[in-house]
Amino acid sequence: MESTNVPMSKRLIGIALAAVFIVGSIFIPGSETLGHEGVMTLGLLLALVSLWVTSALPLGVTALFIIVMCPVLGIVGGLGQAIGGFASPALFFIIAVFSLPVIMLKTNWGTRLIGALIKWTGSNSRKLVLGFMIATTLVSTIMSDVPCTVLFLGFALAILKAANAKPLESNLGRCLMIGIPISAVTGGMATPAGSSFNVVAMNILQKATGASVSFLDWVIVALPVVIVMVPVTWFFITQILKPEPITDECLQGIREQAAAAKKIEPYEIKAIIVVLGLLVLWIAGNWIPVLNATVVALIGLT
Template sequence: MVVSSRILTKQNIGIGAAALALLVSLFIPGTEALPREGVLMLGVFGMAAILWICESLPVGITGLLALTFATMLGIAPLGEAFSGFATPTMFYLLAAFSLSAVLGKTSYGMRLVVFLMKKTHGDSRLIVLAFMSAAALLSSVMSDTAAVLMFVGFAKGILDALGCKPKESNFGRCLFIGLLYGAIVGGFATLAGGPNNMAVLQISGISVSFFDWMKVGLPVTLAMLPVCWFFLVRAFPPERFERKTVAAIIEKTESAGKTTAHEKKALGFVVGMPVLWIAGNWIPVLNVTVVALLGLVATFLPGIRLLTWEEYQKSVPWVVLVMVGSIFSMSSLMVKTGVIDFIGSIVAATGMFTLAFPAALLLYLLFAYGIFTLCPVGGVWEALFVPVLVGFCVQSGVSPTVAPFAILFAFGGNFLLPINPLNMYAFAYGYFRFGDLFKAGIVPALVLIALDAFWTPFIVGVLGI
C-alpha cells in the first residue's frame, strides 16, 4: 500500500497521462480540418498542459520539453520552434522587473501604509480599503505577486499588534483577501501591471500603446476596486478598533526617518518610466521595450546605481521568462499548424458564436473564467482562448484588439479559489479559509465578467484601436 501510494502521486499520474496524450497523437492521421502537423502539435500542447496542471516537472522545463518535441516530430525547425524567446516582449519583461527590484529597496511601501492609515482615522473598513488601494497602485507598475509580497509583511505586523488571530479575525480575513483583490485589479491599469499584459498582446499579435492600454484598463481598475472592497467587508464585517490603538501602531511604524538620496533617485526612476511609456503614444521611438531597456541600463549608471547586478539577478523570476517564451513559441506553432482554427471551429459548432456579439462574448468569457478558476495555468489557456476570440472578433466586424483585453481581464480576475500561486501565497498565512475567497469574490467575479463583456468592445470601438 505504501509503495502504491508513492507511485500513484499526482506528478506520476501526470507524466503517464502526458505521455499517453503525445503517444495518441502519433497514431491519429491528419484531416482536412486539422493537418498532420496540427494533430502532432495538439498532442505536444496537451502533453505540456497535463504536465503543468499536475506539476510533474518544473513549469519552465515543461515548456522547453514541449518545444524540443515539436522539433523532434518535425512540426517546425529548431529556430522556428524556439522563436518566441526572441520577441521584443521578452526583452521588455527582462527589463521591467527592475521596477519592482528598485522599489523593494526603498521604504516607500511602508510610508504609503502609514499615510493611508492616517487618512482612515482608525476605521477598520477604511484601513482595508487603504491597503487595497496601495496594493492596486503598486500593482499598476509591477507584477501582482511583487505588490502582495511588499504588503503582507506590513499587514501581518498590524494584525499581530492588534491581537488578530488567523481564521478568527474578520479584519485579518479582509486585510489579506483585500491585498489580493487590490493587486489583481491594479494589474489591469497599465501595460506595466504584470508580465501577462504584454504576453497576451504578443499571443494576439496586436500592438497597443501604453497610453491606449490605460484608457481601457484604468477604468476597469477604478470600477472594480470599490466593488471588491464593498462585497469583501459585507461578507466579513471587520471588527472595530480604538483609535488610540491604531495611532500607536502608526507611531511605531513611522521609523523610516527622512527620505534618503537613494530613495529620491528610486522615486524618480519609478515615476519616470511610466511617464516615458505614456509619452511613447506621441513619440514612436519611445515604445515600451526601448524605454524599459534604457531604464534597466540607467539603474547601473555611475551616480545612479539603484541596483547591483546581483540584486537584479535575484529580482528576475527566470522561470516566468522561460514559461512566457515557451508559450509564445507554442502559440505561434499552433497558429501555423491550424490548431487554433480547428479549436475555433469546435467552439463555433456549439452555436455560441451565432448569438449577438455581446451575448456571445459574455458566454465565452464566463466559460474561460470558469476554466481558468479551476485550472489557473495562465499561459496554457491564453494561448488557446485569445487567438480563437481574435478570429471571432474579425468575423463579427469588431476590432480584434477586444480579444487580448477581454481575456486578460477574465483570467486576471481570479477572485474565487486560492489555487494559483498568488492566492496561495496569501492563503499560506492562515488568515482566511479555502471557501472565504468564493464567499467574498463571487459577486465581484460576475460584475467583472459583465463589465468586461460590455465595456471592452465599447471603449475599444470608441478609441478606434
C-alpha cells in the first residue's frame, strides 16, 4: 500500500511509535547478555515494523532510513559497513533468479507446455495431475517457487472452470491445488537457481566452513531426490484424493490457447536462449572457476 493512500492519523501514529522505539532504545542501558548496541538494534527493528505496518512511509524510504540510522546510532562503524551486506554475492544471484520468471511470464512457453501436456494426458484426470506436477517441477528448477506456482495454478483453474468443478467439492481441484505447490517446492530443490534459499544456504556454508558447492555438485545430489519425490507424492495425492473424471471438451479451451500461441516470436527465442545459456554456464562453472553462480547470474542480467 502506498503511503499516500493511508490516513494521515495512521501515518502519524507509525512515525510516533518509531520515534519512541528509537529514542527509548538510546536511553536503555545494555547488560552482559545484550549490549547497548543490541538494545538499539532491537529498537530500530521495532521502529521498522511500526513504519511498515502503518505504511507511514513508502517501503523503499523506510528501508533507506533504517540503513542510515545504523551508523547514526553507532550500531555500525559507518555507512559503508551498514550497506556492506548488499554487496553479498547471494543478493545478486537472487536478483538474477527472480528475473528468470519475469522473462518466462512474458512469453507463451508456458501455454505451449500445457498444450503439449494435455495432448499427452488426454482426459485421464490422474494422468493430468501427474502431467501438471511434472511440468511444474521442470519449470521450478529455474524459476522461483511462488511465480511458478502462480503460473501453473492459473492453467489449472482454467481447466477446473471448464470442467465446472465446484470449490470445496472437486477432488481434481484438491489434487491440483495441493500437487502444484508441492511440485514447485520439489523442483526448487533440483538446482541452486530453483530457489533463493538454495544460494543463501550455499553462501552461508561457504562463509562458515570455507567449503563451496558448485552448481553441478548441487544438481548431482538433489536431482535424484526430486525425480523420486514427484511420482511418490503424485501417487499418494491421487490415491487419497481420487480425482473425478473429466471430459475431453473441458480441455478444448486450453488447446485453443496453445494453438493460438503456435507461432514463436523472436523475443521468445531470445528468452529461451537466455535461460538455457544460464544453465549451461552454471554447469560449466564446475570446471571453469570464474563462472561461479553469481558471475553467471550477472551475465544473465545484462
